[in-house]
Amino acid sequence: MDTTRVSSTAFDGTPQAPAHARRFVRQVLGEWRLSHLAEDAVLLTSELVTNAVVHAGTGIELTCRLDPDAEPARLEIEVDDHHPARTVLAADDAPSDELRASGRGLVLAGMLADAWGVTYTRTAKRVWVRMELTDGPEPQGSTPDGPVPVVVAAPVGTLHVGVVMCDRxxxxxxxxxxxxxLLGWPAGQVVGLPLEGLVAWRGHGPYALSLADTLGLCRWRGEARMRHADGRLISVYVSHLRTRGRPEDRLAIWMVVAAEHGYVLTPPPVPLRREAGSRIKDLLAQDMPFTELLDTIARIVQMSCGGDAAYVLLATGVFGPGRGTPTVIEDLLAADVALAEQLRARSLACAPLLVTGPADGEVTGYIVVTAAQPGRFDQELTVSLQHVADQVAVPVQRERLAEQERAHRSRLSFLAEAGELLAGVHDEELIAALTAQLVVPKIATWAAVYLTDLTGMTRLAHVWHSEERHNAELRKSLPAIPHTALDEVSWPVGPESVLSFPLLTQGRSYGALVIGRGEPTLPLELAGLVADLCRLVALNLHTAMLYTRQATTSKVLQRSLLPMRVAPMPGLESAVVYEPAGEGADVGGDFYDLFTVAGHWCFALGDVCGSGPEAAAVTGLARHAVRLLAKERYTVADIFDRLNRALLEEDEEGEGRFLSLLCGELTPLPQGGALCTIASAGHPPPLLLRSDGSVEPVATPQLLLGVEVGARFFVETFELAPEEVLLCVTDGVTERRAGDVLLDDGDGLSKLLSGCAGLSAHAVAERVRRAVETFSAVPSRDDVALMVIKAAAALRSVR
Structure with missing residues (x-):
């Protein structure tokens, strides 16, 4: 004889189908005395029906089939939809992103069922799971935990159901x-008295409530002791219910029976609630991703509590401060309208996740179950919820601490990256651009940086949007020059929320970082990170602005050490190359000058020993002294004598600021060319390129200036004929190094100049400069200065 039991039903493919399916399976398994399998069976059914609703969208047929004669006995649950083209992937074959998109139903099937599979026909797809009944159906009078003692009920004739009503x-x-x-008290003796005088109340468990708190609950059942009129305390079973309405009109109703008649008011056994804790304990022992673990716990809680939805919330501000005990809210709409609308629920039960250890008692989150109808949960449920919450609190706290550690490391890494990126940047515009690109898109959808200069003027320096095509539009929407304080500016209203962070350091504002985010609020961790970034940016802006001001001042002073322009020399071509070695410097230790005096020209090329401001000071003294003395009609020899004394007088601390100087005068000759009177104080000798291509030095090196008080200097003369070229250089040219070889080794400069016959002065200067630059791959560490003078066929008198 076939003993197989089959029960089927059908649903429309609507969001309500999973709830209907859960109730159907729970009812069927109760009738078949398989309540010990209900937790897993209902969870699997809910997942399979949910997947069918989401991915098929057709009508659904649900079948429960029990085969007690199989070896072993088995329970099969089948879910049929009418969309066979939508195939189902096994968890091992499906990519992780598809599992995330399609839910965890089939993963749960692999975890909870002994077997599962999919059968396809032309018109339908059937997903089935099989659960083996190793112990067979549960016997009468037993529970999943084993047999329980049989309670012999008192005769029904002695049953009295007392009804007591109290106000708030x-x-x-x-x-x-x-x-x-039941209790012996006539109504006239007890009406108007406090119920507390008739009840010997004592709470049970770590979350026990007082009698006054219990009367305020929506529902409650349990044992208590009440005082009989003869003074005895008798054990009773109480079913408590609170009426709805205005708070001042609500009544607490107690249905009271003797303890031996408690079965009359006791609700049906709920094995799901007893098994939820053990199932979650097994889950916590597995190595599961944290988010998947919380999702599975929420599903088990939903099934075991019979709610419409369940949540594991890791936010502590959901229910306000002080919610450190399990709570049942009968009608959420009356308590918190916003939360009721957000959860789409009327009933709510929650239990806190409490931290143990140094922060004992701290609430880190909640386990919450909700239902669409009011009054769905009783206080008894909170005991189960709190039991689950106590198990979940430990991994949640562990994950929270790990997340805090990851966030701290990420914050330090971000700030280290920002510091490294901004380090050494002395351009305010570049700092603004880097700052905006640091926060977009990691922190904000768009960012704008306002800069306030040392005069207090604020301007929009840079904008950056995660979609670059919006940059121009964003710049137009923001004020270019705010006319109010940045913290008072009315930022444009758009899809993003706008936040402004000041760039402050050392008590001064250097502008603001303005960001736009799609989220309405900025988490405290991100707010702290942005504030730290702004302090770092402000410090770099402070340094950059000081550097800019100092560099500007330095450039102004340095430019005063060089001639504003080279004097035109009719009949002569001149070219000057000047390249200071210092980064960002306009003037180094080398200097040059070329000017007219009466009927002749004067030129000078010098090199100060050393570098920095001290060398620049000697440079300024030397150049201006040469020009001033020449204007006063001093000869070249006298210029050297006076400048030598001036350097020695200025060197009061004996630092030995020596100077090599090449100085000369050019007097035009009637037949063309010029007569050159020249002197060289420790300077590389000038080279003369003759018209036939030969090269010869035309000055004898003498003692450096600033060395000896009584030093005397002499001059030499030569004729610069038409088409001949005079090359004057500093040691940055002759001593240009490539390893151990110098450019002027073996008369290298003379050979270079000999190949310049017929070139213009500018061409000669460029060829020499190019030769210095390419002589070594290593940049030159010394200043480079050179002057080229070429005589034309005939000179005109200087007027």
């Missing part, structure tokens, strides 16, 4: 005749 202050307002038969 616990004052008895009604006392029915059955209560009088």
């Amino acid at each position: 202050d616990g004052i008895v307002r009604s006392w029915n005749p059955e209560a009088e038969r």
Whole structure:
């Protein structure tokens, strides 16, 4: 004889189908005495039906099939939809992103069922799971934890169901005749008295409530002791219910029976609630991703509590401060309208996740179950919820601490990256651009940087949007020059929320960082990170602005050490190359000058020993002294004598600021060319390129200036004929190094100049400069200065 049991039903493919399916399976398994399998079976059914609703969208047929004669006995649950083209992938074959998109139903099937599979036909797809019944159906009078003692009920003829009603202050307002038969008190003696005087109340468990708190609950069942009129304390079973309405009109109703008649008011056994804790304990022992673990726990809680939805919330501000005990809210709409609308629920039960250890008692989150109808949960449920919450609190706290550590490391890494990126940047515009690109898109959708200069003027320096095509539009929407304080500016209203962070350091504002985010609020961790970034940016802006001001001042002073322009020399071509070695410097230790005096020209090329401001000071002294003395008609020899004394007088601390100087005068000759009177104080000798291509030095090196007080200097003369070229250089040219070889080794400069016959002065200067630059791959560490003078066929007199 076939003993297989089959029960089927059908649903429309609507969001309500999973709830209907859960109730159907729970009812069927109760009738078949398989309540010990209900937790897993209902969870699997809910997942399979949910997947069918989401991915098929057709009508659904649900079948439960029990085969007790199989070896072993088995329970099969089948879910049929009418979309066979939508195939189902096994968890091992499906990519992780598809599993995330399609839910965890089939993963749960692999975890909870002994077997599962999919059968396809032309018109339908059937997903089935099989659960083996190793112990067979549960026997009468047993529970999943084993047999329980059989309680012998008292005769029904002795049953009295007392009804007691109290107001919100616990004052008895009604006392029915059955209560009088049970407890011996006539209504006239107890109405108007506090119920507390008739009840020997004591709470049970770590979250026990007082009698006053219990009267305020929506529902409650349990044992208590009440005082009989003869003074005895008798054990009773109480079913508590609170009426709805205005708070001042609500009544607490107690249905009271003797303890031996408690079965009359006791709700049906709920094995799901007893098994939820053990199932979650098994889950916590597995190595699962944290988010998947919380999702599975929420599903188990939903199934075990019979709610419409369940959540594991890791936010502590959901229910306000002080919610450190499990709570049932009968009608959420009356308590918190916004939360009721957000959760789409009327009933709510929650238990806190409490931290143990140094922060004992701290709430890190909640386990919450909700239902669309009011009054769905009773206080008894919170005990189960708190049991689950106590298990979940440990991994949640562990994950929270790990997340804090990861966030701290990420914050340090971000700030280190920003510091490294901004280090050494002395351009304010570049700092603004880098700052905007640091926060977009990691922190914000768009960012704008306002800069306030040393005069207090604020301007929009840079904008950056995660989609670059919006940059121009964003710049137009923001004020270019705010006319109010940055913290008072009305930023444009758009899809993003706008936040402004000041760039402050050392008590001064250097502008602001303005960001736009799609989220309405900025988490505290991100707010702290942005504030730290702004302090770092402000410090770099402070340094950059000081550097800019110092560099500007330095450039102005340095430019005063060089001639504004080279004097035109009719009949002569001149070219000058000047390249200081210092980064960002306009003037180094080398200097040059070329000017007219009466009927002739004067030129000078010098090199100060050393570098920095001290060398620049000697440069300024030397150049201006040469020009001033020449204007006063001093000869070249006298210029050297006076400048030598001036250097020695200025060197009061004996630092030895020596100077090599090449100085000369050019007087035009009637037949063309010029007569050159020249002197060289420790300077590389000038080279003369003759018209036939030969090269010869035309000055004898003498003692450096600033060395000896009584030093005397002499001059030499030669004729610069038409088409001949005079090359004057500093040691940055002759001593240009490539390894151990110098450019002028073996008369290298003379050979270079000999190949310049027929070139213009500018061409000669460029060829020499190019030769210096390419002589070595290593940049030159010395200043480079050179002057080229070429005589034309005939000179005109200087007027």
